[in-house]
Amino acid sequence: MGVRRHQDYGFFGPDSVTWRVWSYPTSLVLGFLRAVVIEELDPHLVASVDQSGQVKQRPKLRYDRTMQYFATVKFGDAESVLRASDTLMKIHSRAIGLDPVTGGRYDANDPASQLWIHLTAWHSILYTYEVFGPGKLEPEEEARYWEECALAAEFQTIDPADVPRSREGIRAYFAAYRPRLVGSExxxxxxxxxxxxxxxxxxxGVPAPVRILFNAVTRRAIIATMPRWMRKLGATTQSGLTDRIAIATARPFVRLIAASTWLQVWALRLASPRTAPILEPVMRGIPPVRPVVREPEEARAEYGIVDPRTQYQELLAARARLAGPDPYPLHHREALIPFPA
Known part of the structure; x- marks a missing residue:
């Protein structure tokens, strides 16, 4: 099977810490699932997920498309990133409604909600990389990682100035956000x-014994990385001994896959076929047509795509004029467009 070359390195490139951390095998399952599990503690987010009904109706498709979006932002070429961001912005524009737990109104494009998802993902990917992979980054590398996290925020409605630039800042963010989290049914x-x-x-088609073993290990390994207070909110408690066994069991499998490009490509194609064309050129070291890292402002000018923050302000103004898009109906089935709602 031929591998399609990207047009450029996008906004990060091979010298970035983002490429090193996000291309490690922990991202595909452990990091991604840790992030989406923790995200559900936000009552606004879980209301949106529950009322759309799509996660439970089509879990594999939703996983595949969400992985595709994440991979595009980190590893896709500049035009692909901007168009993916624009598509997601439009999908989210209809993901609005009432949260029955708090009585508040959720809006998938709200910058505060986007920041919660963004930081949970970037922290989870890094943390599982540390626990199951090579270990902690050097201080200078971690500083670069959070700077790159702020750059990635530009492709959502988030103000990059709101993104913490250190581990301490991330911890402070989660501590401040904690009162908003609810362990609802x-x-x-x-x-x-x-x-x-x-x-x-x-x-x-995967044999039942394999499925049972895979689920037993990944479930316990993910819980093992969650703070005790989050486990309590989510009713996902387990013992410290189980934590240690789960990590010790999962770690060698992750490192085995990381040691082989063939195994990484095989696992990627198996788990997320839509992500493979985006990430495989990176895994195989295939350079893009133009081996350059782009700047967001310059790329937006070239492709004529407005940044998400500006689009969101225009959307709010349209809603104020009662001209905004209608919210999705309960348990809608959206069209099979490339990126996740």
Missing amino acids: VAQDMMDFLLDANSIVLPD
């Missing part, structure tokens, strides 16, 4: 569903 149910990784990641 809906949140706990969704977290439990997402922790059953075999139904989300593994394709049909």
Whole structure:
């Protein structure tokens, strides 16, 4: 099978810490699932997920498309990143409604909600890289990682100035956000569903013993990386001994896959076929047509794509004039467009 070359390195490139951390095998399952499990504790987010009904109706498709989006932002060429960001912005424009737990109104494009998802993902990917992979980054490398996290925020409605630039800043953010989190029945149910990784990641046809073993290890390994207070909110408690066994069991498998490009490509194609064309050129070291790293402002001018923050302000103004898009109906089935709602 031929591998399609990207047009350029996008906005990060091979010298970035982002490429090193996000291309490591922990991102594909452990890091991604840790992020989406924790995200469900936000009552606004889980209300949006629950009312759309798409995660439980089509879990494999949603996983595949969400991985595709994440990979595009980090590893795709500049035009692909901007068009993916623009598509997601438009999908999210209809993901609005009422949160029955708090009585508040959720809006998938709200910058505060986007920041919660963004930081949970970037922290989870880094943390699982540390726990199951090579270990902690050097201080200078970690500083670069959070700077690159702020750059990635430009492709959502987030103000990059709101992104912490250090581990201490990330901890302070989560501590400040903690009072907003709720371990509701809906949140706990969704977290439990997402922790059953075999139904989300593994394709049909995988033998039952493999599915059972895969799920037992990944579920416990993900929980082992979660703070105790989050486990309590999510009703996902387990003992410290189980934590240690799960990590010790998962770590050698992750490192085995990391040692082989062939195994990484095989696992990627198996788990997320839509992501493979984006990440495979990076895994195989295939250079793009133009081996340059782009700047967001310059690329937006070239491709004529407005940044998400500006689009969001225009959307809010349109809603104020009662001209905005209608929210999705309950348990809608959206069209099979390339990126996740």
